[in-house]
Amino acid sequence: MQKVLITGAAGFLGSHLCDRFIKEGFHVIAMDNLITGDIKNIEHLFKLKQFEFYNHDVTKFVHVPGELDYILHFASPASPIDYLKIPIQTLKVGSLGTHNLLGLAKEKNARILIASTSEVYGDPQVHPQNEEYYGNVNTIGPRGVYDEAKRFQESITMAYHTYHGVETRIVRIFNTYGPRMRLNDGRVVPAFIGQALRGEDLTIFGDGMQTRSFCYVDDQVEGIYKLLLSDYVYPVNIGNPDEVTIKEFAEEIVRLTETDQKVIYKPLPVDDPLQRQPDITKAKEILNWEPKMGRSEGMKLTLEYFKGFSKEELQKSDHKDFSSYS
Numbered sequence: 001m002q003k004v005l006i007t008g009a010a011g012f013l014g015s016h017l018c019d020r021f022i023k024e025g026f027h028v029i030a031m032d033n034l035i036t037g038d039i040k041n042i043e044h045l046f047k048l049k050q051f052e053f054y055n056h057d058v059t060k061f062v063h064v065p066g067e068l069d070y071i072l073h074f075a076s077p078a079s080p081i082d083y084l085k086i087p088i089q090t091l092k093v094g095s096l097g098t099h100n101l102l103g104l105a106k107e108k109n110a111r112i113l114i115a116s117t118s119e120v121y122g123d124p125q126v127h128p129q130n131e132e133y134y135g136n137v138n139t140i141g142p143r144g145v146y147d148e149a150k151r152f153q154e155s156i157t158m159a160y161h162t163y164h165g166v167e168t169r170i171v172r173i174f175n176t177y178g179p180r181m182r183l184n185d186g187r188v189v190p191a192f193i194g195q196a197l198r199g200e201d202l203t204i205f206g207d208g209m210q211t212r213s214f215c216y217v218d219d220q221v222e223g224i225y226k227l228l229l230s231d232y233v234y235p236v237n238i239g240n241p242d243e244v245t246i247k248e249f250a251e252e253i254v255r256l257t258e259t260d261q262k263v264i265y266k267p268l269p270v271d272d273p274l275q276r277q278p279d280i281t282k283a284k285e286i287l288n289w290e291p292k293m294g295r296s297e298g299m300k301l302t303l304e305y306f307k308g309f310s311k312e313e314l315q316k317s318d319h320k321d322f323s324s325y326s
């Protein structure tokens with residue numbers, strides 16, 4: 001049985017990856033320090049003998065006994081609100097954490113895939129974004145702690161590939177949504193759905209003319225799985241090119257939830273990218289991958305998930321108290 005280590009396993013994408021690798025017949029070692037992850041996302045796997053969980057911070061030395069075939073490094077805060085609350089951890093998990101996991105991959109002769117992001121393109125001046133675009137990132141802005149950690153992560157990953165011959169893969173993940181997103185992590189999908197379900201106005205930041213392109217989680221996981229098993233070492237964009245303005249998206253959520261909520265406007269956060277759309281030519285050609293789930297269908301499934309929350313849960317903020325971490 002092949003063994004895979006998944007970091008950030010209790011998070012949104014990490015937990016879906018755990019499910020997928022279990023389904024594919026792997027032994028899954030799940031690792032998370034639960035700063036932003038939630039054990040509930042993987043609780044259903046605890047009864048399986050081919051699943052184990054380590055509560056560990058990957059910025060500290062990572063030890064896994066025995067052989068290891070694959071590593072997927074998905075540990076990182078991934079929402080702008082989190083970067084503001086835990087900027088140092090965000091920098092550390094992308095840099096020191098990645099270094100530790102590359103060292104582990106080298107030691108175990110394992111193939112490693114690291115989760116990069118469309119944020120490496122910053123507020124892009126090229127549209128749609130292809131993998132050759134170098135990006136337009138503000139190093140010292142509030143998002144810099146995430147964006148620059150992820151850029152460093154790509155550099156050190158390529159260095160381990162060229163210098164040490166480690167088998168590496170780099171996925172650049174564009175906005176992804178679906179069940180198990182954190183209700184109040186500040187990202188737009190749970191934000192709008194939560195607001196609609198609570199009967200609150202939907203908060204559009206800026207004039208709502210900024211764009212995003214939303215990919216359903218199952219499509220994302222399929223793209224990542226195919227990239228891991230491919231022999232392509234350079235970054236690959238995985239996302240859904242179906243671009244929408246945030247204003248249109250808010251209107252879609254109002255229609256979907258059959259609520260009568262109004263939208264209200266708040267200031268645009270600093271360095272919020274004005275447009276984002278993946279060029280997925282590479283993923284199509286190299287991986288024979290493209291997303292299958294349309295936004296309206298995917299949002300219905302996501303809404304069903306959030307409807308499972310009780311009234312009390314919907315009200316309460318899940319922002320954790322990060323004050324004890326530094």
Ligand code: UDP
Nearest residue numbers: 175186187188189191203204205210246272
């Ligand atoms: N956004 C918004 N209202 C909210 C939350 C987010 O208008 O309550 C906007 C945000 O400014 C950004 C877009 O939605 O332009 C996507 O934000 P998110 O935090 O989900 O992801 P990212 O900016 O990292 O793509």
